[in-house]
Amino acid sequence: MFRRLGLIVGLALAPLAAQATGQVSDFTLENGLQVVVVEDHRSPSVTHMIWYRAGAADELPGQGGVAHLLEHLMFNSTDDMEAGEFSATVEANGGSDNAFTSWDYTAYHQTVSADRLGLMMQMEADRMRDLVLVPEEVETEISVVLEERAQRTDGSPGALFNEQMSATYFRNHAYGRPIIGWRHEIQNLTIEMLQDWYDLHYHPNNAILVVAGDVTPEEVRALAEEHYGPIPASPDIASVESRMRPVEPPQNALRRVYYEDDRVANPYVSILFPVDDTLVDDVRSAATMELLRAVLSDSDFTSVFARELQIENELSLFAAAYYSATSLDHRPFTLLNMPVPGRSLEQAEDDILAVIDEFLEDGIDEEAFNRILFQWEASQIYAQDDAAGQAQSLGATLTTGFTVEDWENWLDITATITTDEVMEMARALFAQDPAVIGYLDRPAPDADETEEVSQ
């Protein structure tokens, strides 16, 4: 669901009764640490998140998975804390903590009683610079990550297929590598690689602090200056340009991926259309692309795909479009079609592309479009129920090339986008050939068995 929501804009919606929730403030410490505060005074808790502008797509070739493995090791020893002491301290204070790694960022977060915010900052600031990598701990954690990979990826045909689709789509960019890393590279990660990664990226001027909950910006500023303020900026983190990554060449050759697995219950086809600067280069174009995705597939009943493929013609069990603007570099626009039993993947491919052709002819139903805009606007009311979710949305937005202002204006801009603009985007997107078409399927019945049966 769309959750990049700022101040309310009215239109069909009634104004908020009280501004007890949702106020967003931001400022930057002298050492370059950017700070964003989301206020929610309804319950006495706070979510503290630190986001580093470094993720799997910033790794050196051959070191796939180092960002994620380091994220695990950040819960081990520092000069002041023993392995595990971080989480144990959070728990002893009634809190919970975790972390996650993506292609564009790595983030750490705790949710605790608001009066423990200083303690969280003290510990997070400690491990920003004073991590101690211990060989035995690294070895055990590699084993844990291999188990994680087995659970998340190797155990799932859909995840394995998706890994191959990305590896095929991206020919030059590290988005083609899995975040967790290929198994053989995880196994060969070294303590030196981890140390280099940490030394390069874990600095206040490469981080964003997001605090959401029962706090004021003044309180957060005082605590942040006390705990994070003394950490010096790194001179090696110059600007966003330091994250320049390999640029993809034009997509001019359709590739096909066939992935078969005994465990596939419902085969499907996935079609990737290229997105580049000519299509999306600012908030308005990104929001237009997200609206296109919504028109095609957000509703299980009234969206273009639901209506044409699932309900009226019963060609598909499920069909959807995927696109996310919160990505530092471009990712493709993805169509997925899971046909009803008895319908082949070739037919499923034709079916969904035929629906796209019809859509380009027919255009967008204005009423349906207005319902989507109203739902998006209402979603900002619902989103205020979840301060931690707002923090998550802000962090993902700010680490992928957007500003707090973009985040706050996103919905206002979206509200002014017309059906004509969405159709123009659709025509430009689908005028291109797909870059990759993939089939996730079960293996055909064994040839020998078939022969025996026929004899």
Add this chain to the structure above:
Amino acid sequence: MTFARYLSPLLAATMLAAPVTLPAPLWAQAQLAEDEMEPVDAIIDIQLVTSPGGIEAWLVQDNSIPFMAIEMWFDGGGSIDRPGARGATNLMMALLEEGTSELDSQEFAAAQEGLAASFGFDTYRDEVVVSAQVLTQNRDEAMALLRGALVDPAFDPTAIERVRQQVISGIEYDLTDPDTIAGQTFNALAFGDHPYATSLDGTVESVSALTREDIVAAHRSALVRDRVSVGVAGDITPEELGVLLDDLLGDLPVADVPLPEPAEYSAPGGIELIDFPVPQSSVIFGNEGIERTDPDFFPYFVMNEILGGGGYRSRLNQEVREERGLTYGISTWTALSDYIAMHQGGFSSSNDLVAEAIDVVLAEWADLAENGVTEEELEAAQRYMTGAYPLRFSGNSSIAGTMAAMQADDMPIDYINGRNERVMEVTLEDIQRVAERIIDPETLQFVVVGRPEGLEPSN
């Protein structure tokens, strides 16, 4: 219904992949664990609202955001499927969003989208759950729409066939999922001929055979006003809620089928092995637990936290993950179903490591039974559990759900105030007594799905 759950790996990787450090709960459990049913912060003021027509609800009124969340738990759930109609309740609930006698499925969805209301219709083994989030500005229209879905669903034959096919596809997916296979195998071993022994989704055969009459009968039996528990949080007054409850629920009938009898636990203990071609084995294990009404419940609850609760410092997480790197995550939970209390756990380990991981679990089981826990462990668990308690729920939707769950579980409205005190009262001796009572490595039942190396089935 949507297919999101079957496609989660794809969604995660396409949209926002985020490997995390500590595991989320390993299995989507068929019932809520105690942890998830924890009541809210004592600061929150719960009002008991009784409608003019006599329907009760718990309300947390908060007008800071102009919407409300409502959750309704109807006792019975998948476990009151009629004989020969396994899966009828689940299919029926999936059809409630498919239109009414006045609105077809497209019109119903368009109306709901036009109001920006969200509705949920879910089936669990002890209850069906109807939930809604609605804006204050169009609450009456949204509730009228929801009422139509509950009281006057169309059960249109075309929709039945389409949703039936979706449910069957979901069942077929589950047959390829080692975690689900492990859970279903455990249930079959543990619960004899009780409804808990089989999946509330039904089988491909049973769902294929369901008739429209089966669905109508399931609707008549499941959505009854004398078995509903209601929780509401957000922007609504008690007076407005009273009227709303009568409008929404007043025309529902009363129960026409009995609730299930208690289940009898029948798993023999030992290791049940299901051969399945995957690189990593899925393991579920468990034994009978302790009911919430039992005097030993709180010691049991705290003991579970120390043994395998979701936290970092639990014994199993320390021994299996942190010390040995045998898994990405392991936890145990107190599964408080209405008709039996279970103590269960689960993890996944590569086929070459899973035998060692099971040995470690068994060693921890034996150690706990023999030696109990330490003062330090007890104190740490109590600090965590009492400190986390007020934070556990924030937001109207989770508060509404929590209050509905508490009532469905017959918990008193003042439970909240005494809860932390009862956690703090637990002593080392209490835990020793409970450990001796239910922690038994001999009868602990494991189900392993995969191609484990060096592991023999037993019993």
